[in-house]
Amino acid sequence: MKKILITGASGAIGSAAARSLAHSGASLFLHYYEAEAAAQKLAVALSKKYMKQEFRCVQADLSETDGTDTLLKQLNAPIDGVVYASGNSDINLFQDVKEETIQKTIQLQMTSPFRLLQQLVQPMIHEKTGKIVLVSSIWGLEGAATEVLYSMVKGGQNAFVKALAKEVAPSGITVNAVAPGAVDTPMMNKFSQEDIELVKEEIPMGRLAAPEEVGALINFLMSPSASYINGQVISINGAWHC
Template identity: 65%
Template sequence: MENVLITGASGAIGQATARKIAESGHSIYLHYNTGEKRANDLSQELSAQYPDQFFTCVQADLSETRGTEKLLGELDLPVSGVVYNCGKSQVGLFQDVPEHIVQEFVQLQLTSPFRLIQHLIQPMIRAKKGRIIFVSSIWGLTGASTEVLYSMVKGGQNTFVKALAKEVAPSGITANAVAPGAVNTPMMNEFSKENIELVKDEIPMGRLARPDEIASLIQFLMSPASGYISGQVISANGAWYC
């Protein structure tokens, strides 16, 4: 049994991922920012189902500069796996994005994970094993009009895992990103029903992904069976972009 940190564990993909990781026999630190009730409910659910594992809720705002320090202070055991799943979209014209939003997104999606993993990877290097997984986005691969900032930071995450994978491979650590297409989560509520239907029409499979489908891919990348897969950005998108 290993200890895993899942950030954004109160969200749809985070919850689905926690259930899959728990199913694999791991104990989990369930990070949240504002979704305290969802995180606590998930912890209780998993604790009842897997009484020999622990499911500890930890709170931190990773869009703030001191967020990583707060989160690290709540982890009382080393982890051998990190699923960095924080994020929210930002839709609007490039020239209209205010400076504070740019700073918030860069902190949340790039600076915080860099600093967090910089600390958490030390025990992995000593143990010669570890898994680093980012939940990125298809827009980090292709870019999206009116989502330039979101595309930029997700593209940075994709490049981060490619570079990190090369550096930590001799230590038996893998680093990968999952870059979903459109997923049926509350994030899609920013779009009208008409726009969502237009997106579905563009996707060859004709539907949005389910959170558990993304979680299953993360579960595999966390497993021993994926030990030779590293530095990859895997996009589960229903053949939308191939």
């Protein structure tokens, strides 16, 4: 039975990925930072539905330098796959972004996935198998005004995926990213309803993505059916940018 770590599992996309992967038969380590209640609720629900699988919550602040070590100490079994869905977004003019925000964002979305996967990829290389998916963003491909920092780290994740995939592909490991456009998650709450309606008008499909649609794509990339898809950043944005 595959054991998969999902970081940010208490979030909308992370929890949607968890439900999809659990349905496919995986046992899961469900990482959260502050939303313990949401993570525990998800674990209980999955445990009741998939009684032969294991669902364990693990806590760590991956925006801090010791976050990866804290997380790694809680993993009591080798990991067969990783979904890195932790993320944050700060909307601000470039010149107004605070130093603390810069440091925490880079740590959470660049340094922590790098250091975490340095450790978790070693047994995958030994076993000649493993799957890694990062949740990036459309802005890592296109860039966005007032989200320059977020665009930068997501663009870095995309380059990381492509480079790491080339290095570990000979060991049978796949590394990919999904790059969602506008998704109906609590992150959208920072926008007014009027702004959200304007975004919908820009999207050819006329709506936001559901977290479950992103979760299904992640599940596919983690499945044997995607065994030859490697080093790709796959957009899921309703033809908004293509």
